[in-house]
Amino acid sequence: LAGPPGKGAQHLCSLPRWALRRPVPPCAQRGYRGDSPSDSGKDMLEIPLPPWQERPDEPLPTKRARLLYESRKRGMLENCILLSLFAKENLNRMSERQLNLYDRLINEPSNDWDIYYWATEAKPTPAVFENEVMAMLREFAKNKKREQRLRQPDLEYLFEPPR
DSSP: OBSOTTSOOBOGGGSOHHHHSOOOOOOOOOSOOOOOOSSOOTTOOOOOOOOOOOOTTSOHHHHHHHHHHHHHSOSSHHHHHHHHHHHHHHGGGOOHHHHHHHHHHHHSOSOHHHHHHHHTTSSOOOGGGOSHHHHHHHHHHTOTTOOOOSSOOOGGGGGSOOO
């Protein structure tokens, strides 16, 4: 049996598998943690994330598919839309080096708002992320063609022959 006393205990087999795992120990601090307020931070909850690691042996089709998924499944809607549309337009023509830069950009910062602010030029991009892919994303975010960007692209484009 598990559960807080007096709250009606549950059988362990009825709990989801994740609830049976031990608490995750704090991971090594990443090189960049985003902007944090100057106050004590006592009201902030920081969930430890595993450190980003480059995947040098990952096949390019697998890397593109993973980055497409990670571009679509973000922590906030603004980045889901921005990054998924950017990925649709750019992933298939990016070099391996550019894919690695994009991978680091969307997976190393611990705060999705930072990526959004950098892309929209609301905040300066840290030197570690200032590269050609960030420049491509900033240019894309300007939306010079004035396209409606209200939702993520449908996935049918994945099954269309390349142009």
